[in-house]
Amino acid sequence: QPQRYSQTLWNVPAHPNGIPHQLHRPSPGKQFGPFQQTRNHMTRQDGDNCAMNIPGRNGRTSCVTYESVNVAFNSAKQRMNLAGPKGRTMTDIDVDHLGQLLVETSRSLAREYNLNADAIHNALPLIDTQRTVIDGFCPAYLKRPKCTIKRYREYNGMCNNLDHPHWGATLSSYRRLLPADYADGISEPRISATGKELPTARYVSAINHRDYGFHDHAVTVYLPAWGQLIDHDMTLGAESKEPETDAEPKCCDKSPEQRHPACWPIEIPHDDPFYSNFGRRCMEFVRSATGLSENCKLGPRNTMNIITSTLDANFIYGSSKETADKLRRFQGGLLKSNSANHHLGLKDLLPPKLESPDAGCVRPNKDSYCFLAGDSRANQQVMLIALHTIMMREHNRIAVELGYINPHWNDERIYQETRHIMAAIVQHITYNEFLPMVLGKDIMNRYGLLLSKQGMGSFYDPTVDPTIPVSFFAAAYRFGHSLIPSTIERWSVTHQYVGARRLSEMLLNPFDMYGPGTCDQYLAGFMNQVSQAVDDSVTEELTNHLFQEGQNRWGADLASLNMQRGRDHGVPSYNAYRRYCGLSPARHWDDLAGVFTNDTLRRYITTYDTPDDIDLWTAGISERPSPGSMVGPVFGCIMGESFRNLRYGDRFWYENGGWPSSFKQAQLQEIRKVKLSRIVCDNSDNIESAQVYVMVLPDPKVNPRVPCRSSILPRINLEHWRDAGEPSYNNVRPSG
Numbered sequence: 149q150p151q152r153y154s155q156t157l158w159n160v161p162a163h164p165n166g167i168p169h170q171l172h173r174p175s176p177g178k179q180f181g182p183f184q185q186t187r188n189h190m191t192r193q194d195g196d197n198c199a200m201n202i203p204g205r206n207g208r209t210s211c212v213t214y215e216s217v218n219v220a221f222n223s224a225k226q227r228m229n230l231a232g233p234k235g236r237t238m239t240d241i242d243v244d245h246l247g248q249l250l251v252e253t254s255r256s257l258a259r260e261y262n263l264n265a266d267a268i269h270n271a272l273p274l275i276d277t278q279r280t281v282i283d284g285f286c287p288a289y290l291k292r293p294k295c296t297i298k299r300y301r302e303y304n305g306m307c308n309n310l311d312h313p314h315w316g317a318t319l320s321s322y323r324r325l326l327p328a329d330y331a332d333g334i335s336e337p338r339i340s341a342t343g344k345e346l347p348t349a350r351y352v353s354a355i356n357h358r359d360y361g362f363h364d365h366a367v368t369v370y371l372p373a374w375g376q377l378i379d380h381d382m383t384l385g386a387e388s389k390e391p392e393t394d395a396e397p398k399c400c401d402k403s404p405e406q407r408h409p410a411c412w413p414i415e416i417p418h419d420d421p422f423y424s425n426f427g428r429r430c431m432e433f434v435r436s437a438t439g440l441s442e443n444c445k446l447g448p449r450n451t452m453n454i455i456t457s458t459l460d461a462n463f464i465y466g467s468s469k470e471t472a473d474k475l476r477r478f479q480g481g482l483l484k485s486n487s488a489n490h491h492l493g494l495k496d497l498l499p500p501k502l503e504s505p506d507a508g509c510v511r512p513n514k515d516s517y518c519f520l521a522g523d524s525r526a527n528q529q530v531m532l533i534a535l536h537t538i539m540m541r542e543h544n545r546i547a548v549e550l551g552y553i554n555p556h557w558n559d560e561r562i563y564q565e566t567r568h569i570m571a572a573i574v575q576h577i578t579y580n581e582f583l584p585m586v587l588g589k590d591i592m593n594r595y596g597l598l599l600s601k602q603g604m605g606s607f608y609d610p611t612v613d614p615t616i617p618v619s620f621f622a623a624a625y626r627f628g629h630s631l632i633p634s635t636i637e638r639w640s641v642t643h644q645y646v647g648a649r650r651l652s653e654m655l656l657n658p659f660d661m662y663g664p665g666t667c668d669q670y671l672a673g674f675m676n677q678v679s680q681a682v683d684d685s686v687t688e689e690l691t692n693h694l695f696q697e698g699q700n701r702w703g704a705d706l707a708s709l710n711m712q713r714g715r716d717h718g719v720p721s722y723n724a725y726r727r728y729c730g731l732s733p734a735r736h737w738d739d740l741a742g743v744f745t746n747d748t749l750r751r752y753i754t755t756y757d758t759p760d761d762i763d764l765w766t767a768g769i770s771e772r773p774s775p776g777s778m779v780g781p782v783f784g785c786i787m788g789e790s791f792r793n794l795r796y797g798d799r800f801w802y803e804n805g806g807w808p809s810s811f812k813q814a815q816l817q818e819i820r821k822v823k824l825s826r827i828v829c830d831n832s833d834n835i836e837s838a839q840v841y842v843m844v845l846p847d848p849k850v851n852p853r854v855p856c857r858s859s860i861l862p863r864i865n866l867e868h869w870r871d872a873g874e875p876s877y878n879n880v881r882p883s884g
């Protein structure tokens with residue numbers, strides 16, 4: 149359905165049946181509300197030089213000329229003096245620089261033509277930048293590439309959608325479900341609806357996200373562990389960097405004048421219950437890099453996803469051919485690994501990260517190396533690195549078997565087919581085991597997320613954009629931060645408790661993994677340790693001790709970072725999403741009775757000036773859960789819609805039939821058998837039993853713990869990939 153573009157920021161219609169529809173990007177040459185694109189139109193004032201008509205008072209229109217766009221861009225370029233691309237390919241820093249120029253260009257035009265937020269959001273993007281000097285700077289990757297249909301995905305996600313090749317691709321901007329809420333309509337962080345500043349993110353966190361340590365009654369640590377792993381398949385916000393060092397700027401130790409322009413440190417109140425003990429008044433925070441939209445359109449600031457949006461297992465392989473190649477052995481379709489513990493009869497670990505060894509972990513000495521995987525965050529903590537390890541092992545296990553079954557396949561063919569199967573497994577486990585627990589049956593049903601048990605589907609809808617929404621990346625999918633326990637337990641392979649370590653000690657410290665048997669102890673621990681509930685309580689390990697350094701007794705606060713990140717990205721308030729999700733927005737505090745617990749509501753009343761100010765993340769994790777779900781209605785809606793688009797907007801979706809990428813019926817049935825428990829059984833060293841669904845605590849009746857050799861945990865039968873030389877395979881050139 150077309151959107152009404154005359155809507156204001158505060159008047160977004162909900163879908164009649166309660167399910168919001170996608171905000172379609174405007175296609176060129178159409179009329180949207182009062183703003184008229186003038187590609188082929190002569191206008192009264194400026195003839196062919198008029199890029200956009202803006203309605204003014206008394207029915208008179210004024211014209212934004214192409215010339216004024218050129219002047220605004222050139223003067224921003226001169227004023228900002230940002231470095232241009234060094235090589236032929238655009239890096240995220242290059243995109244950021246051009247993005248900043250476009251933001252400044254939009255700001256100048258908004259000032260010159262006195263544009264309001266509605267016009268900035270709706271009118272500026274309609275200007276045909278291809279007719280301006282901007283076109284000469286707009287990188288080729290944002291222009292339309294020639295797509296061909298192949299069996300395997302491109303690493304960078306390009307050409308998944310043949311009509312919109314950039315949808316879901318790397319370095320594209322996050323999608324918006326609602327117009328950005330920036331104080332100036334362009335890029336400045338949100339302020340209160342009262343016109344005052346919002347309370348600082350740390351103040352909100354300290355009052356509302358204390359550590360009460362409530363456990364979930366059913367889910368194990370495998371649930372947040374898998375949740376984070378697949379987050380790293382879908383989103384990675386681009387950081388602003390110092391061009392000289394490629395490092396994230398430091399802000400707190402500099403005076404405001406000396407700070408990097410992206411610095412936006414979080415103010416800590418003087419009476420903070422924790423940081424005041426250490427005299428801390430400032431928490432590091434750097435605004436994300438600026439993104440670009442197709443053809444480098446003008447408008448409010450965009451922000452970009454460095455990795456592909458679709459669930460394609462890029463955390464194993466990377467989102468570029470360059471990264472993928474670094475991880476490959478180029479032999480037998482295998483990934484590189486480290487066989488240091490082979491002599492003990494133990495399976496391979498991930499290879500050591502020899503390039504930029506200090507990025508992403510804190511090394512105890514120069515001889516220790518953290519691990520190399522497809523995602524740069526793999527070493528962040530032990531849950532993540534353990535799952536990365538078993539997914540690498542699963543790739544190699546499947547590759548060896550495929551090579552055995554098809555001795556005539558070369559390295560490339562084995563590698564690409566294994567990568568294709570791994571992406572299917574990630575999709576299947578996510579929709580079969582993870583989402584039903586997180587969202588519950590009703591939401592799964594409402595958004596069309598329930599999997600078919602048999603047959604091929606034709607789920608693909610080329611009008612659906614799988615690009616991750618800002619509100620998912622910067623708020624809703626961070627629901628997982630509430631689930632994290634304070635310690636991570638190790639259990640023996642026979643399910644006896646062994647010990648536990650504080651989470652903060654394990655951050656950026658994956659080196660435990662080198663200890664013989666330790667990986668197994670964690671993998672067994674995750675299925676025995678219960679996770680925290682999704683609620684307003686967040687462990688102090690994350691709210692006071694995140695990435696604590698050296699001898700310090702304090703670290704950063706992830707809850708504050710989440711809210712600051714939401715404001716950084718122009719995420720509107722919780723109330724705006726209530727409206728978007730078909731719920732009534734709160735006009736008075738009383739309207740929120742029952743939405744949150746009374747305690748939570750009381751705390752919000754002391755924290756915020758009005759219900760219109762509440763940050764999306766804090767409210768989303770604090771909502772009372774919907775029946776059968778771990779999350780409440782607003783997070784359920786944002787996640788439901790996002791996961792719907794990831795299923796229906798992915799041409800390579802594993803259940804789809806009729807494409808060269810489609811699995812055969814029998815192969816699909818094999819993929820449908822895979823469970824995370826099977827992957828743990830096959831890729832741990834000595835674990836001999838697991839409950840059928842490892843994200844849920846064992847229960848003799850509904851989730852029994854069974855031996856790994858039991859037929860209740862069937863293994864994917866790769867015999868169905870025996871290749872008698874089907875033409876549909878042989879015609880396909882390997883991608884990349």
Ligand code: HEM
Pocket residue numbers: 372373375376379383384385386528529620621622625626627628629631632651655706709710713
């Ligand atoms: C111990 C576990 C975890 C730690 C230490 C952690 C830490 C972090 C940190 C430091 C950030 C960046 C914050 C910022 O500056 O904006 C982040 C982002 C994020 N986290 Fe977590 N996280 C954990 C678990 C999870 C889980 C379980 C989920 C979801 C189920 C999750 C979802 C996200 C998402 C969606 C982002 C945004 C990522 C991006 O695209 O850049 N995290 N997390």
